[in-house]
Amino acid sequence: MERREVAAVLAYIGRLDPRTIRTATGEARDQLAQWHELLHDVPFATNYGWDVREAIRTHVLDSPYPILPVDVARAWRTYRRACLDRHTDPTPAADPDDPTAWRAELLGGRQAVATGMVAPSTHRQLTKGGPHPDMEAGLRAVGSCVPPTIRAALAPYRPARAAREAAVAAGLPDALGVRCPWCHAREGEPCRSRLVGPDGRARGNAPRATPHPTRIDLAAAEITRQGAA
Structure with missing residues (x-):
């Protein structure tokens, strides 16, 4: 002042x-x-x-x-x-092969923020809303954020999700959309197989690639109920 x-x-x-x-x-x-x-x-x-x-x-x-x-x-x-x-240092417009100009532009941007001449650049912060306009055309062409080839490559590593997607594609009820009455798995979570020890007590459980039959029946009944309503 x-x-x-x-x-x-x-x-x-x-x-x-x-x-x-x-x-x-x-x-x-x-x-x-x-x-x-x-x-x-x-x-x-x-x-x-x-x-x-x-x-x-x-x-x-x-x-x-x-x-x-x-x-x-x-x-x-x-x-x-x-x-x-x-401030998140936006990428300088200077030639990256010119370290002197690159560094000078970075320092100039920080000095401008420090003196109140410009507002901080917060382009890396999380924002709400839909996809960026530049990506909308690509998403419409692919149909999903995960391309089919990538989804197929990931299938062996997430069998429960792959089975769920295959069931929905085949027109079957989405079993993971309801709570499992057998193993009490919550909505969206895969069913689990209980491991029982020699003494009859549960020693643990492991995720199943396919849901329990009772869960599939419950999902089908839920679809029928919604259709009747």
Whole structure:
């Protein structure tokens, strides 16, 4: 901030907290010099969330002590650090074979975020919504997020899912869509075979590639019930 901006900040603080007002000419001049020395690299406001007045209001509301210039400087550093933590360094447009230009563009982007000139780039964050428009045509052509060739290659490693998909494709009821009354497997989970020891107690269970017959019957009955409704 320039000296005139720091003077405006001091006037704003004086309206919120009269304890900070300096009436003597020498004291006011020293106060302005002190604040400008600590806040010369702090922006008054940016287009992406920072406003020194918000930091001042927050301190006045949360603290019983008069605000100091270091309080504003620390608030700005905290905000700047949070922006840099969210920044994900978009791929530079510079030639990757030119490490000097590549590094300079990366550092320039981080400096712009640190000074509040641009907003952090958060393109790697999770977003809601459907697929990206560029992928919609490909999904319509393939019919699924997993291509058939990949699905067939994965079938030996997930037999329960492969059996479920084959049953649905053949027009049979989806047994994993209901809870198994035999092994109590939840919806979407494969059935399990109970392992019984010599003493008759259960020693464990193992997932089955095919659901229990009672579960298949229950799924068929559920389809019939829904059709009748």
